[in-house]
Amino acid sequence: MTDDMGTPVTLGDKLKSRKPIALAKFGLVFLVAAIIGLLSWWLLQNPLAGISAFTLCSLILGIVLFKNRQNTHFLLYADREGFMKSLKLADKTAIFDGSNIYHFGLDHRVGTRALKILVQKLRGDGYRVVCFFDANIYFRLRENGEFLRGAPFTIQILQTAFDLNPHEIYVVPSKIQADRFIVETLSHLPISFAVTNDRFGDYAAEYNFLAKDNEWRKGARIEGGELLLNQYSFKEQLTL
Numbered sequence: 001m002t003d004d005m006g007t008p009v010t011l012g013d014k015l016k017s018r019k020p021i022a023l024a025k026f027g028l029v030f031l032v033a034a035i036i037g038l039l040s041w042w043l044l045q046n047p048l049a050g051i052s053a054f055t056l057c058s059l060i061l062g063i064v065l066f067k068n069r070q071n072t073h074f075l076l077y078a079d080r081e082g083f084m085k086s087l088k089l090a091d092k093t094a095i096f097d098g099s100n101i102y103h104f105g106l107d108h109r110v111g112t113r114a115l116k117i118l119v120q121k122l123r124g125d126g127y128r129v130v131c132f133f134d135a136n137i138y139f140r141l142r143e144n145g146e147f148l149r150g151a152p153f154t155i156q157i158l159q160t161a162f163d164l165n166p167h168e169i170y171v172v173p174s175k176i177q178a179d180r181f182i183v184e185t186l187s188h189l190p191i192s193f194a195v196t197n198d199r200f201g202d203y204a205a206e207y208n209f210l211a212k213d214n215e216w217r218k219g220a221r222i223e224g225g226e227l228l229l230n231q232y233s234f235k236e237q238l239t240l
Helices: 019-044 047-066 098-107 113-124 138-142 155-162 178-188
Strands: 092-099 128-133 168-170 193-195 218-225 226-228
Touching: 019 047, 092 098, 092 113, 092 178, 098 113, 098 128, 098 138, 113 128, 113 155, 113 218, 113 226, 128 138, 128 178, 138 155, 178 193
Parallel strands: 092 128, 092 193, 128 168
Antiparallel strands: 218 226
């Protein structure tokens, strides 16, 4: 969906496949294959040889150019709950580094409470919440007694552990860090910040805004039993 001016309204609109590029690739394949086919026809003086060369070249070039081509942006492709495409660009969004804040809570002996409280309070301040987790979050929760061994890994575990809604939870594929998903989402949502104690230094060269300033990041800390976010003021104290 776009507005009357053709401007994207949702993240899904913004991340749609670039069809003109795909059409250009098809055109290139056809042109090169046609040239080779005509040359084969002319050199061998055999129309069948030309048609065969055209067909073979089309297949080979098509495989080379389109092998492993993924039209769907990875933020949408790996979204098991299917909510990312409907995120409105005009809404203010708190993008949680869920695994990072959970580990922060463990380090300060408050477990899941740090993430729970921050999510609840930012929701109350009018922020839409998107919470990214590494795939190993289930193992970490199980290690810390948040659910019984033998229980299947389901999104309901994360809902219960952190008081999240299904449309707020994004578990990234295994063997991939959530960091890239968080930074990529930040780069596309104009009114957003990340709740994380990570600076994502590995991505600074690729995403210029990371090094520009710290407006994109709100780190968590605990002082005197109070939960705080850097560069953000809550209306009331968050007592742990």
